[in-house]
Amino acid sequence: MLRIGLIFLCAFLILPSFLAEAKKTRLTDNPLYGVTTTSPEAFLGYPLGERLLRHDQINTYLKEIAQQNPRVSIENTGQSHEARQQLTAVITSPENQAKLDEILAERQQIKYLGKQGGPLIIWLAYSIHGDEISGAHSAIKLSHMLATSEEKWVVNLLDKAVVLITPSQNPDGLDRFSTWANGYAGKVTVSDPNHKEHKQGWPTGRSNHYLADLNRDWLFLRHPESQGRVALFHRWQPHYVGDFHEMGHNFTYFFQPGVPERTHPLTPAGNQKLTAKLAAYHQAELDAKKQNYFSRQLFDDFFYGKGSTYPDINGAIGVLFEQASARGQQQDSVNGVLSLQEAIENQYATSISSLKGAIALKSELEHYQAEFFKNKHQKAMKKKPHQAGLLLSANNDQGRINALTKLLDQHLIAYYYLTKPLTQGGVEFEVDNSLFIPHNQAQSSLLKAMFDDRTEFVDPTFYDISTWNLQHAFDLTLRRNIKLELSVLSQTAPEFQPDSWGDNTVALLIDWRQSQAASLLQQLLEQGVMVKFAAKPFSIAVAAKESDFAAGTLQIPLKQDNLSADEISQKVGKLAQEFKVNIVAVDTSAATQGIDLGSPDFKVIKPIRPLIISGKGTSIAEVGQLWYYLDNTLGVATTLVDINNLALVKLSDYSHVLMADGNYFTLNERFARKLGQFASNGGVVIAQKGALDWLSKSNLLKTNLRSDRFYKQLFDADGLTFDKKSKFKAEQEIGGAILELKLDTSHPINFGLNDDRLPVLKNQVLGFSQTTNDFTVAAKYASDPLLSGYLAQEYQSSFSNSPAIIIESHNKGAVVAMADNLLFRNIWLGSQKVYANALYFIPALH
Template sequence: MLRALLYFFAVSYVFGILPSASAVTTQNLSSVANLNPSSQLTSPEAFLGYPLGKWHLRHDQINYYLQQLANESDRLSIEKSGLSYEERQQLTAVITSKSNQANLKKILAQRKEVKSGKKQDGPLIIWLAYSIHGDEASGAHAALALSYQLASSNDPWIKQLLDEAIVLITPTQNPDGFDRFSNWTNNYRGQVEVSDPRHKEHKQNWPTGRTNHYFADLNRDWLFLRHPESRGRVALFHKWQPHYVGDFHEMNSNGSYFFQPGVPDRTHPLTPKKNQVLTEKLAQFHRQALDKKQQEYFSRQIFDDYFYGKGSTYPDINGSIGVLFEQSSTKGQALMTENGKLRLSDAIDNHLTTSISSLKGSLALKDDLLDYQSQFYKGRAKAAIKGRQSGYLIGSQANTGRIADIANLFNQHQITFYYLTESVAQGDKEFSAASSLFIPLHQPQKDLLLAIFDQRNEFADPTFYDVSSWNLEHAYDLDMVRNAKLDLDVLSSTAPDSHEFEADSQAVALLINWQQDGAAFVLQQLLENKIQVKFAASPFTVKIDSVEHNFPAGSLQIPLKQANVSSDKITAKIARLMAMTPLDIATVNSSASVAGIDLGSPDFHSIKPVKPLIVTGYGIDESEAGEIWYYLDTKLGVPVTLADTSHLSKIPLSGYTHIFLPGGRYSSLNETLTRKLGQFASQGGIVIAQKGALSWLNKGNLLKANLKESRFFKLLFDSSDLTFDEKEKLSARQAIGGAILELTLDISHPLSFGIPNARLPILKNKALGLEDSSTPFSVAAKYAKQPLLSGYLAKEYQRSLSQSPAILVESRGKGAVVVLADNLMFRNIWLGSEKIYANALYFIPALH
């Protein structure tokens, strides 16, 4: 009888007759057990047909459930904030009382006045945002349980909350990555629970669900706004201007639970001290809630509050209180950890607990939060600008596209700026009306403006969870005057008119200055249409309408007499392209130059079509591969092949012109493949390799230059007299979390074409350097004599890197290897140095 009973239970479990032990129901979640839900609304369990947490949810299930609640409840409406790359809609539940729901237009009109600094008397705005990293899925599940409870509960404190506050709940901030992860872990979940960390359910494929479609970490994109998910999220933030933002994540599986405040000494100096005081007051509510359920936790360690490009810190520089929550991760249903078995249901319940403590804490501190936000903006939006103004003046030589990009960024962050109505001089710099902006310091978004252009090299604690500097002056490689003073009569809120393209019937060619960011896109589209384009190997000057115009090396020439296409088709195509990107194109009626090479010179080289391949897969840095893909795909329009490391040996490389090797670990690739890459280069192919890929090339003898790697640099640090408790400080000094360094360019090298100065700022985040090359003419750039521009970099690194190579081009047979010690496309915000990649694509094949 006992054997039969055991058999029944086993079969029942396998075939789903009995619920899984890891399944979560609204009723058994300890955080919401006493919230008295109404039975009139559809619960997550009833909607799904199984207990919440039995399977990892998909994004569409979450959206449909929010819509279901919105149809059933007069407390809940839906806010849309745009589509992801894969066209998944991002939804936010707006939950408040029936009367507030009927009054949302008026409330939103009040929220538009927040940056005026006036005293607030409207409702409290609380935003709880989850799962911006798609494989940190417990938050999204908790968001559904919380949405149901707030929409249905008759508990007195819930009714008070909804009368006095509006709660915004965004379950998934990274729809594409979220579904990538959910599908993976569900695919490998069996009927019998497997908590072995080695099981595929807990070991994601490449790329992981952490990142979005282009493998970008969206929780590093709040400032830069390179991706649509981020743009929609920041628009939502400024529309509602929340008082409190809860940012829910997962951390390593062997942790407990974290909530801010973070490490006190690692809070950005621009964050008001009152912000941290309120964060600590809110933390008391989280402590009480977690203590009640006997859940261990910690604060004031590991995580900081420094980089404003994250979800918990962006609010801090925008008049809100942002709080980070980190739950140890199961990466599946159940996982054996150092602390025992951890279940998805535990993770969901913990996030639900601190979601509720966030609501209770915010409600209790309502007056403090309203007053804090008003004080943050008080006095910053006085009358319209009058007379002489002080602020930042920025410009980019002959590059309207770059100025258009940063102007768009300012608009999204609601930073006030002005265009110039005429060229102005400040100090020894000239700023043209076409490619300059003035940003007044006296404005509501002053603190955010200061943060975006923050320039500091001294730090009390040199430990950084992310980068130590992100100064957009350097990222965009701008000319900048920080203490500019301009009169009102040279400022305008309207962008200058763009030049209309009109080709002269007598024209022999069109010329494009390669310094313009839009030039590479136009070049690629012309090549796709089989239109011949040439580039200049050296500078030249031509006369246009009796005025001399200088064109630097790299400038493009489009001859209007071509064998396979008429001049009318060429000019029509150019006109269409100019409508898509800011660009100046010159028309010339003679091949003769005033100085330098003539247009018919052999130093104008025809550009060949490109067919690049990016190596992807296990060991490859997701972000770096994604940044290259994003640039080639979205900014140039290049058809690009992504090839997994496991497939490379089977791919005939002769069908490609360029092989990109992003940073990462290439230890899984064998010597056969290095020989294959060597043959590819010898036969005319271009290999573009950066950071970790260089170690593999060096070991396979594809790289002649010797490397300085982490072991080399660690020997530079004296640790002989340090005590044990100074070990962490030494590790912090040895880390390169992300500092901005200056390179000195060989401006005659084709890799430097289109970069207006002999100096180039780059972001360095890896202990890697190159020794002086014995190969002649191979060094395209060196680290400057005093390389540090902004952020933290230990003196030992600064001395060792000083005037050592940073970018090399090594010839190999008919082809070449482009060697990059750093990622010059960091998070796709480093517009100043991304030109290096375009030069490697289009110019190096002809001039290596």
């Protein structure tokens, strides 16, 4: 008994110090001890997914757990068009959080020194389409789990990796959708697909403020949401990117690899091998849930402008996930009732599998990235007497060069300016509108992809476009594999030197080929300055030397009724500096050749007031592109009118009616007469693609159209077996090919374009019949039209020399009809001048 008592006494004496040491150990070794991290349910006051999240709720929750939890911090990548913050949760161990600056510095070395070290970087990004909302919900759940879990695999993950979680990549679209779906959700859940909750109004939440599909903007970066995303990518240079989407409600679940034959040839083979290895982890996670799935079908890895493929050309592994969408709380499908809760759980499951797979393959992902950048590291240019690369020119337009350099900067592609003019292949490359881009740089793969030309493909099926060569989009003169001496190159942009003029100046002239001239013109008109344009070319003395000016040149007379010469000079000078537009001063109205400045062939440009028809039946994307150009580029106050409200609108209050692609089936004969009267009275209708069919059926377009029915009869299916059906159908699609137009350079619709040719992107089976009235044809497809991308030979032959742009007079007004969208995704800067000409020049000539 005494021995037992002594043992008990010793234990009693030792226990307090043991407990104290245990407590001390927990406080020291477990940073989550005593930490309370709010759960999504506690934050919302209801179960996650019971109602659709708003973007402000997502942001507030991320900020709250970042304040509470030492594993979480926040990155802000800027604002959306509607000024919503774009936040990303950075989740890792507290030790890594304490040295994020060091980790980020290490990440910058991989491109330039090939140094691979530090933690693995995993980026999971959700809901870039705002109505694909299950991803955003699962991101919130995942953020809380990673912040609070003490499971061994999570602790190990956060010790060895930094996890970036972006719940909402399209703040404006997500709020548009959640407001819609929440607004039509009742107390009793309705799964009927016809219920208004599942049938969004126009526009849907898929797109952003300007109605753009942000998952097509990773290369082009026309929108601030995309610019912030790409900046985040290059700041962290992730090893793995998970891109979470939704698809039609009758599907199951998809994850990559996609269709093997439709992977872009520039993507390394090792990328697809790692994607396949990662797929095993997704399979295991979904099998455990008994969730059906599929791979290697429907989706591809071709267009580098998407969230799952941009990483592939930038040294990372990008993986696309597609969950069947309830588009609300729940919806009937061929696979049974599909619920938002189920979708959230599936996205959460593949988020977990992404983390487990990436950390398990850490060494392979690191090795792949190191190999990707191997031999691409930038070497000091002084070590070589010359560099090989791309030499390009925007032909008298510094504006397009500036737009290109801004894009290259965002993609971290190095470039140089010329210090003196050069001649290559008979082409003069001027200092202020030329650029040299060396091959020898870290981003050489992306550079090659951005200027890729190809017309041969293993599989003619494309989930998006088949080509996007920026040479054609910007309409650049390009010489490949040019070697230049370092002495003619500079990293410093030529300084813009605004022109000045003296008291004897009678007029100011502006070369219309400058892309920013249209924006400057719009501001002058708003400020009450009279501006004219030359309907014909002329030559005039400038500083005692004869200078040639093309048709389309703007003239600003310094003698005007409402403004003094000094007032005009001050306004023009300020705007010229703002838009970087060259101004030429002349001290005489007398031309040495062609029309004098006082000629009636100098037409006064009237202020414009455009109206865009929007709403159901019109293309959301193309309405958005027209709106973006007018509002964001030109700075024009633009009216969007819903197609159902047109009967109430007085068209005479407007100068132009713009019609994007669409079917316009709700417009009746009464409105057709109204629109015809608008044109007869001097209005201009600008219409493209599907809108032309309605104009033709309404007898507002006289030139006959060729629809897909005409073209598809050119294809012969004789002898084809059933298994060739899909390929045969794919050959009849136009998956975004670049075609060449031949221009009538004397037509005002083509003023300011570079020469007699123009590249356009064609993605719809539509054209015009040959017409005997050549005066209406402003542009035809070239005899050999295909420049880049896939276009079946049947189409190439049929489009050859057929009309592409028609301008028909209607008494005092006109209809401008275009078979293609010359603003494609607002990156087709080389052809957007056509719209400016239709806005400012065409009204003056009728």
